[in-house]
Amino acid sequence: MAEVIWGLATSHVPSIGAAMDNRKTGDEYWKPLFDGYAPAREWMAEHTPDVAIVVYNDHANAVDLDLVPTFGIGTAESYQVADEGWGRRPVPVVRGAPELSEHLVRELVDEGFDLATFHRLDVDHGLTVPLSVYCPEPGEAWPCRVIPLLVNVIQYPQPTAARCFALGQALGRAIRSFPGAEKVAVFGTGGMSHQLAGARAGLINSEFDRMYLTAIETEPAKLAALGREEYIRLAGTEGIELIMWLVMRGALSENIRRVHETYHVPASNTAAGLALFEELGA
Amino acid sequence: MGQARDDYVLDLTASRRGYALNRMCLSLKDAANRERFNADEAAYCDAYGLSPEQKKAVLERDWTAMLDLGASIFYTYKLAMMDRKSMQYLGGVFTGMTAEEFAAALRSGGRKFG
Numbered sequence: 001m002a003e004v005i006w007g008l009a010t011s012h013v014p015s016i017g018a019a020m021d022n023r024k025t026g027d028e029y030w031k032p033l034f035d036g037y038a039p040a041r042e043w044m045a046e047h048t049p050d051v052a053i054v055v056y057n058d059h060a061n062a063v064d065l066d067l068v069p070t071f072g073i074g075t076a077e078s079y080q081v082a083d084e085g086w087g088r089r090p091v092p093v094v095r096g097a098p099e100l101s102e103h104l105v106r107e108l109v110d111e112g113f114d115l116a117t118f119h120r121l122d123v124d125h126g127l128t129v130p131l132s133v134y135c136p137e138p139g140e141a142w143p144c145r146v147i148p149l150l151v152n153v154i155q156y157p158q159p160t161a162a163r164c165f166a167l168g169q170a171l172g173r174a175i176r177s178f179p180g181a182e183k184v185a186v187f188g189t190g191g192m193s194h195q196l197a198g199a200r201a202g203l204i205n206s207e208f209d210r211m212y213l214t215a216i217e218t219e220p221a222k223l224a225a226l227g228r229e230e231y232i233r234l235a236g237t238e239g240i241e242l243i244m245w246l247v248m249r250g251a252l253s254e255n256i257r258r259v260h261e262t263y264h265v266p267a268s269n270t271a272a273g274l275a276l277f278e279e280l281g282a
Numbered sequence: 283m284g285q286a287r288d289d290y291v292l293d294l295t296a297s298r299r300g301y302a303l304n305r306m307c308l309s310l311k312d313a314a315n316r317e318r319f320n321a322d323e324a325a326y327c328d329a330y331g332l333s334p335e336q337k338k339a340v341l342e343r344d345w346t347a348m349l350d351l352g353a354s355i356f357y358t359y360k361l362a363m364m365d366r367k368s369m370q371y372l373g374g375v376f377t378g379m380t381a382e383e384f385a386a387a388l389r390s391g392g393r394k395f396g
Contacts, residue, residue: 015369060356064308065297085311085360154356156293193392196369197355198289201376202384204392237289266388269373 002100002178004279005049005185006259007252008040009216009245010133011272012056012189014084017129020136021090033272036262037133040276043259044134047278049185051097051145052134053104053171055247056126056189057153059084062118069116070159071167072150073108074123075101079148082122091128092138097145100178104147107174113167116150123148130189133274144185153190153241158228164243165224168250175251188248190241192263192271200236202269208234209263209271212242216275217258220249238270255280292354300352303340306330307357316364345375 016033019025025034061082063069079094108115127148135143149171152158159167168186175184192212195203212235215223224246231240259276266272290296297304306327309315319326327337339347343365348358355372362372374384377393387393 060304060308060354060360061311065301065304065354083311083313085316085363087313154292154354155297156291195289196373197349198376200289200393200395201373202388202393203395204388205394206391232291237291265392266385269369269384269388271392 002175002180002182002184004172004175004251005183006044006047006279007186007188007248007256007277008044008130008134009188009191009248009273009275010130011192011267011270011274012126012129013267013270013272014125014129015268016272017089017125017132020132025136033264033267036264037274040260040262040274041134041136043276044185049144050182051100051147052131052185052187053147053149053175053251054127054130054187054189055149055151055244056130056187057151057241057244059124059126059154061124062122063150065155068152068155069150070152071113072116072118073101073105074118074121074148075105076119076121079121079123079146081128082124084124089125089128091132092141094123094127094131094142094148095145097147097182100180100182101147103178104171104174107177108167108170111170111174113170118148118150121148126189130187134187149247151244151247153238153243156228158240158243160228161226161231161243161246162224165220165246165250168247170250171247172251172253186248186251188245190244191235191239192242192273193235193265194238194241194270195236196238196269198237203236204265204271205234205236206263206265206271209273212245213261213263213273213275216245216249217256217277220246252277252279253281290349290355296352298352300354302331302333303336303348303351303353304357306332306340307353307360310360310364319364345372
């Protein structure tokens with residue numbers, strides 16, 4: 001049976017990817033952020049999954065406002081890196097895991113999560129930046145296959161935090177029932193204080209972010225009980241992306257160990273957080 | 283809920299209002315479209331059915347007016363990138379600061395509310 005071996009919560013700010021692509025990670029502005037990633041990267045490099053399930057949101061690249069699925073999943077053999085308006089990131093094509101995707105679709109639909117399926121999906125920074133956080137120098141290919149799992153966090157009403165947590169729990173069960181020997185990592189991406197537009201632009205609520213970084217390990221149900229308006233008020237309109245961390249957390253069991261965490265302000269207009277958890281056995 | 287707040291939430295009303303504008307901005311993800319836009323911005327706006335107000339906001343790069351007319355920041359950011367304007371520049375526009383002042387506010391821990 002497949003197993004979940006670790007879960008990573010990480011921001012997916014595009015400029016974090018640009019800093020890596022443009023070799024600016026040692027600059028004064030970026031060095032503290034990337035120094036904070038180092039211990040997590042070392043640990044993950046020693047615990048390579050066969051498949052990464054990356055829970056993320058598209059940012060107007062593969063999904064437009066004609067059709068906004070609340071939840072979606074990639075089912076393809078591979079995914080091209082999106083041109084987001086300034087050319088494609090110079091990172092490898094993302095290889096899929098279609099057999100596991102198919103299993104997850106069936107199991108999750110049976111559990112009442114009616115996912116949209118994507119046979120063609122250009123993956124944007126929401127997915128590629130977390131992969132770069134995990135593996136900064138992939139060379140010709142990423143070290144694992146990837147299944148994109150999309151959540152609508154852009155158009156209101158977004159799914160509730162509770163629904164995301166429940167999806168994660170169902171995802172964990174579905175992974176563990178796959179009749180293969182795959183080791184799977186689950187990424188919950190985006191999030192932390194994040195207000196891009198309007199008079200509140202630049203909002204940083206470090207107190208809430210730090211509470212979230214702690215509670216995601218020990219009290220996820222408390223975070224799942226927060227309403228979407230509370231997320232928007234406390235973390236910013238785009239800070240609601242934090243609900244995607246709960247999908248990751250739900251896929252892990254109660255029996256986890258925090259490997260590393262880091263928190264940094266600013267990454268462009270936002271806070272950036274990372275928390276890595278080892279699964280000790282469901 | 284957008285009414286009671288000082289920021290912008292892309293609910294279905296805003297999505298309907300901003301449909302043509304967001305669709306036009308989305309099209310800029312394709313390099314050929316970016317060339318067409320650069321060649322004749324006004325004609326490009328017309329081809330996507332922007333309202334006169336939306337077209338004016340785009341041509342004048344009135345970023346706040348675009349939001350008021352239903353734009354999503356993730357969409358208009360593609361337009362900003364064509365002008366080589368950063369998200370921090372936009373943050374400054376929305377808050378009455380220069381890009382440098384806005385970046386400095388973030389570097390000192392960000393802006394606080396309530």
